Amino acid sequence: MRPYMGQIIANQSLRERLCSDILNGSLAHAYIIEGVKGSGKHTLALLSAAALACEKKNDKNLPFPCSECPACRKILRELSPDVITVGCDGKATMGVDSVRFLREDVFVVPNELENKVYIIEDADKMTPQAQNAFLLTLEEPPSYAVFFLLCENAAALLETIRSRAPILRTEPIARELIDEYISRTDRRAAQMKISAPSDYAQLLMSAENGIGRALELLEPKTLAPILEQRNLAKDFVYIAIDRPENEAALTLISKFSSKRDKLSGELTLIYTALRDLILTKKSDNAPLCFYESRDAAIELCEKVSLGELIRLSEAVWTASDRISRNANVKLTLMTLLSEAEII
Ligand SMILES: [Zn+2]
Known part of the structure; x- marks a missing residue:
């Protein structure tokens, strides 16, 4: 044809x-x-x-x-x-x-x-x-x-x-196709895939199924805040599940944005991460939207019950809803961390 x-x-x-x-x-x-x-x-x-x-x-x-x-x-x-x-x-x-x-x-x-x-x-x-x-x-x-x-x-x-x-x-494109296309046609992508494989994997996860978005993220100043937001989400989920006995939990609150729309993006990403874990609990083949490594998701899942994951994700959803309805930012975050038993 x-x-x-x-x-x-x-x-x-x-x-x-x-x-x-x-x-x-x-x-x-x-x-x-x-x-x-x-x-x-x-x-x-x-x-x-x-x-x-x-x-x-x-x-x-x-x-x-x-x-x-x-x-x-x-x-x-x-x-x-x-x-x-x-x-x-x-x-x-x-x-x-x-x-x-x-x-x-x-x-x-x-x-x-x-x-x-x-x-x-x-x-x-x-x-x-x-x-x-x-x-x-x-x-x-x-x-x-x-x-x-x-x-x-x-x-x-x-x-x-x-x-x-x-x-x-528009139709979503599989991450493998985005990877294949950008690493073949863009030198920065080809280099990043070799020199910073973890950042590259996270870039693909953040590209929202679009090649244009993936190419934008090859700019370090576009990618840096995205990686920061992803790290925050990973930290939150890790601390809420693993409860390490260190100061990480206490410093977590200072890492959230005080700006309402940015905070709303951060909470959505945490919710996406928890959703990945809930799906991983239910199936070995669930399509993941946040974790770039299935093994990392499985490892976290082994430490927590499905009920606990659902409770956590509901707490994050409620916080996100409160933020969209103009609730006090600091108070909403404190409530969330307390409901997640982080503080
Ligand atoms: Zn022509």
Whole structure:
């Protein structure tokens, strides 16, 4: 079969769906692509734009898009004036201003291609006002316009927008494939795999099934805080289960963040670690989301009962829930450590 969007290894069925929509001339005016950060949403949108414009579209002996004709090359290098990416520019939300640009620009005919493609990053961060303003464009777009709304959570989009654009969800990629791909194509990854195998294994565990995220984590300043957070989670679980008689327990509390959203991330990670252990108790083949080594998970499990693990994970869940409901940070942590019998 003809390789569809062959450069990427992820999202096979989505690639096939978009390519056949393009070849059949049945591409919708707008798609919502939902998936975690780094799961290939932007790549899918960009490859679709290239597929739409590919000059070798009808050559069945070539991959689709060919990635070598002038149109493909310009689009894939993000240099085409007719493929426009709009985002939050580092802001927490996307307001009416960004949408105003879209609404005006969409009526300017394409420069060189037959279509004009808009890739809207973080579409779920559009304010409701911005979404309503965008809806007017989405309801009656010019025939050449195609929109890709990328988001982590399509539920944050207004129902009126969701009903006008099919939702495509990116598919998780197995860690082995991410490992194979990044260690083959990125020198930093290949080096890290040899020189720091433990950090590399943790990087793969933290990549949330996305190659883009894995590549981001190869930057030491992105990876360092993640490793710190993972160490905190490992320490918490180890101390709660093993109860070593040293000062580790006392210093644990100072390692938690005093910032609410960071703390919430830390508690979620501890919960994930405990969930791994609960699953390990029940099955030898449970897929693990936190522990990079099954042996380490099994060793911890041997020291604790299933009931105790469930009790611990409930305590962590309750703490996380209290934090999201604005409870006092320090008090919530003290209660958690006491419920986990750490202090
Ligand atoms: Zn091409």
